[in-house]
Amino acid sequence: MxxxxxxxxxxxxxxxxxxxxxxxxxxxxxxxxxxxxxxxxxxxxxxxxxxxxxxxxxxxxxxxxxxxxxxxxxxxxxxxxxxxxxxxxxxxxxxxxxxxxxxxxxxxxxxxxxxxxxxxxxxxxxxxxxxxxxxxxxxxxxxxxxxxxxxxxxxxxxxxxxxxxxxxxxxxxxxxxxxxxxxxxxxxxxxxxxxxxIVRNRAPSRATALDQVVAWIEENAYRDLALADIAAAAGLSVRTLTRRFKDETGQSPMQWVAGVRLRQAQELLETTDHTVDRIAAQTGFPTTSNFRSQFGQVVGVPPGAYRKVFRPRTNRSAH
Incomplete structure (x- = not known):
């Protein structure tokens, strides 16, 4: 004993x-x-x-x-x-x-x-x-x-x-x-x-100079975004935008976009019966395979396994 x-x-x-x-x-x-x-x-x-x-x-x-x-x-x-x-x-x-x-x-x-x-x-x-x-x-x-x-x-x-x-x-x-x-x-x-x-990339709890562009990313993460698109939405140069993101979030703008997409994908896996293909397209990933790869690397489990944990009592579509 x-x-x-x-x-x-x-x-x-x-x-x-x-x-x-x-x-x-x-x-x-x-x-x-x-x-x-x-x-x-x-x-x-x-x-x-x-x-x-x-x-x-x-x-x-x-x-x-x-x-x-x-x-x-x-x-x-x-x-x-x-x-x-x-x-x-x-x-x-x-x-x-x-x-x-x-x-x-x-x-x-x-x-x-x-x-x-x-x-x-x-x-x-x-x-x-x-x-x-x-x-x-x-x-x-x-x-x-x-x-x-x-x-x-x-x-x-x-x-x-x-x-x-x-x-x-x-x-x-x-x-x-x-x-x-x-x-x-x-x-x-x-x-x-x-x-x-882990809850990823929610908007900062305190007001920052990035509030407007962070909200814009939330609404537009599904699009095929480039760094120049985000800078234009913020009214900043690419260099200034990148510096401010690094200072206030510790991430680059595109890293922030990736985190927003993953969180939105998690929410869809938890709350809908949409297929993984559909969720990948809805959240801005270029392909389903790219979505599966990024999701597995960051979250640690495939999208289907994540859904089984967080939405276990639904009749799920094939994924």
Whole structure:
């Protein structure tokens, strides 16, 4: 039996805290014995977790006895973790203990220096902030989880279940993990990665000098647009337009157009029964094969697989 310690810090996200407790708690070996003993440990006797107040039975010394430590996310991932927690995580890593994070719990691992030089992931909404704060980490925001052997990270919320089931599979094999997945009413493996859940190229939430041309692109992305067309609509030279887009969005104008087309295609896959051929034409892709290629590269799954995830109860046309 493996002992898992779930680290409960102030302002822990309740879902993240419950994920390893519930997932590992459902693991049964072929002879009926539990596969994991799970404890909740923290630096304080009582912590807040969203609207909850939780009493913690184990102190940080429980991390010394754990085979696996799971670090949930916190409501404010940039809030400094208690020094004693960072020290305990570093000591555990030094002993070779496996340490995994759920969602923005990756910020805590990074703060402890455990992710430097390693591949890691976190919730896509926090990815830019994570990359700015911890440039030494090789962030991959497109995957559901990463496994560096002893250090593991997962993307947002439900990806924590994916990671926990991955750990179970590594520990006890596919049959035990599949049984735990069935009890959790979850797939053992989800197709694709986090990329398919990212919302792309929505208009900026604050007013910018590009508001007018961004709105124009939204309405005209289906057309065979060239950079000169966008510049003319903006009343700017190509050079000035390109500079402003780079400054305000970090992208070129044509990269922005591609993102708008992909998002509009995602929305059509989610809300209509249109064929992939029709959606490709409606959203401005030159050919269906070009659409399939770009969609697969950016979103991580083919259009048909994306539709099965986000529009599963419709009678779909051939695609």
């Amino acid at each position: 493996h002992t898992t310690a779930v680290l409960a810090l102030p302002d822990t996200i309740p879902f993240d805290l419950a994920t390893p407790i519930e997932t590992f708690g459902r693991v049964r070996l072929p002879d009926g014995r539990p596969g994991y003993r799970t404890v909740v440990a923290g630096p304080e006797r009582t912590i807040s977790a969203g609207p909850l107040r939780l009493t913690i039975d184990e102190g940080l010394d429980a991390l010394q006895r754990a085979d696996l430590i799971v670090v949930p996310g916190r409501e404010n991932p940039l809030a400094p973790a208690p020094p004693a927690v960072l020290e305990a995580l570093r000591a555990a890593a030094g002993r070779g203990t496996r340490i995994a994070s759920i969602c923005v719990g990756a910020f805590t691992l990074a703060e402890a220096g455990l992710l430097d030089g390693r591949e890691a992931t976190t919730h896509w909404l926090a990815a830019d902030e994570f990359a700015r704060t911890y440039p030494a980490v090789r962030l991959n925001p497109d995957v559901l989880y990463t496994d560096n052997g002893k250090i593991l990270t997962s993307a947002g919320a439900v990806a924590g279940i994916d990671l926990c089931l991955h750990i179970v599979q590594n520990d006890y094999g596919t049959a035990v993990a599949a049984d735990a997945a069935r009890l959790a009413v979850a797939p053992l493996h989800r197709p694709g990665g986090q990329a398919q859940y």
